[in-house]
Amino acid sequence: MAIKTKALFPPVRSFLYIEEMKVHDNHPAKDPQVLSLHRLCFPTDSEARLVEQLHLDGDASLSLAATVSETLIGHVLFSQMKAPFRALALAPVAVTPEYRCRGIAAKLIETGIHKATKEGWQGVFVLGDPNYYGRFGFKRELARGFKCRFQSDYLMALALGSDTLPVSDGNIEYASAFSLF
Ligand SMILES: CC(C)(COP(=O)(O)OP(=O)(O)OC[C@H]1O[C@@H](n2cnc3c(N)ncnc32)[C@H](O)[C@@H]1OP(=O)(O)O)[C@@H](O)C(=O)NCCC(=O)NCCS
Incomplete structure (x- = not known):
C-alpha cells in the first residue's frame, strides 16, 4: 500500500518540498533496490546483510520505503x-545522500511509529543519537531498566499508545540477524 504524502521541510532549512514523495x-x-540503498548509505555492507537476513528470518515486521x-x-x-x-527494534534507516536533511527519514520513522x-505494538527500541531520536519521543530513561547486549547510553525506547511501557525492566533481545554486529 502506498501512502501519498507531501514532505514539507522545515522553513529555516529550506523552502523546498518534494512533490509526490510516497x-x-x-x-x-x-x-x-533496498539492499543497494543500504550499501550506498553505510560504509560497509553489514546493514544490507542485516536487512536481508531479517527478511529471510521472518523478523522484518515493518518495512517502509520512500x-x-x-x-x-x-x-x-x-x-x-x-x-x-510486544516490542520492535528500529534499524536500520537510510536515505540516499542527495535527499538528506529534508525530513525523509523523519517521515519514514513517523509513519512506522504510527503503523506500529x-x-x-507496545514499544520500540532504537540504538542511536539521542538528539535525533529524541525528536520522535524516544527516551533513554525508558530503556535503562532493560538488559540487552546493546545496552548503552545510546539505547532508547518509545512507548506506543501510552506514556510508559507495560513494564520498566527485564530482558530484551534483538532479532538473531543482529548477531552480525
Ligand atoms: C541518518 C539519515 C537516515 C537521516 O536521513 P535524513 O532524511 O537526512 O533525516 P532527516 O531529514 O529526518 O533529519 C536530518 C537531521 O538528522 C541529522 N543526522 C544525520 N545523520 C545523523 C546521524 N547518523 N546521527 C544523528 N543525527 C543525524 C542531521 O544532522 C539533521 O539534523 P538537523 O535536523 O538538526 O539539521 C541519513 O543521514 C543516512 O542515511 N545516513 C547514513 C545511514 C545512517 O547513518 N543511518 C542511521 C543509523 S541506522
Missing part, C-alpha cells in the same frame, strides 16, 4: 524483538 509500507525488505517518481530514496526497517511486551501503534 511512503510504501510493507515494501519487501529483500528488494535488491520513493520519488518511482525511484527509491529511503528505507526503514522495524524488526520484532524478544521482550516482556495501529498494529498493537
Whole structure:
C-alpha cells in the first residue's frame, strides 16, 4: 500500500518540498533496490546483510520505503524483538545522500511509529543519537531498566499508545540477524 504524502521541510532549512514523495509500507525488505540503498548509505555492507537476513528470518515486521517518481530514496526497517511486551527494534534507516536533511527519514520513522501503534505494538527500541531520536519521543530513561547486549547510553525506547511501557525492566533481545554486529 502506498501512502501519498507531501514532505514539507522545515522553513529555516529550506523552502523546498518534494512533490509526490510516497511512503510504501510493507515494501519487501529483500528488494535488491533496498539492499543497494543500504550499501550506498553505510560504509560497509553489514546493514544490507542485516536487512536481508531479517527478511529471510521472518523478523522484518515493518518495512517502509520512500520513493520519488518511482525511484527509491529511503528505507526503514522495524524488526520484532524478544521482550516482556510486544516490542520492535528500529534499524536500520537510510536515505540516499542527495535527499538528506529534508525530513525523509523523519517521515519514514513517523509513519512506522504510527503503523506500529495501529498494529498493537507496545514499544520500540532504537540504538542511536539521542538528539535525533529524541525528536520522535524516544527516551533513554525508558530503556535503562532493560538488559540487552546493546545496552548503552545510546539505547532508547518509545512507548506506543501510552506514556510508559507495560513494564520498566527485564530482558530484551534483538532479532538473531543482529548477531552480525
Ligand atoms: C541518518 C539519515 C537516515 C537521516 O536521513 P535524513 O532524511 O537526512 O533525516 P532527516 O531529514 O529526518 O533529519 C536530518 C537531521 O538528522 C541529522 N543526522 C544525520 N545523520 C545523523 C546521524 N547518523 N546521527 C544523528 N543525527 C543525524 C542531521 O544532522 C539533521 O539534523 P538537523 O535536523 O538538526 O539539521 C541519513 O543521514 C543516512 O542515511 N545516513 C547514513 C545511514 C545512517 O547513518 N543511518 C542511521 C543509523 S541506522
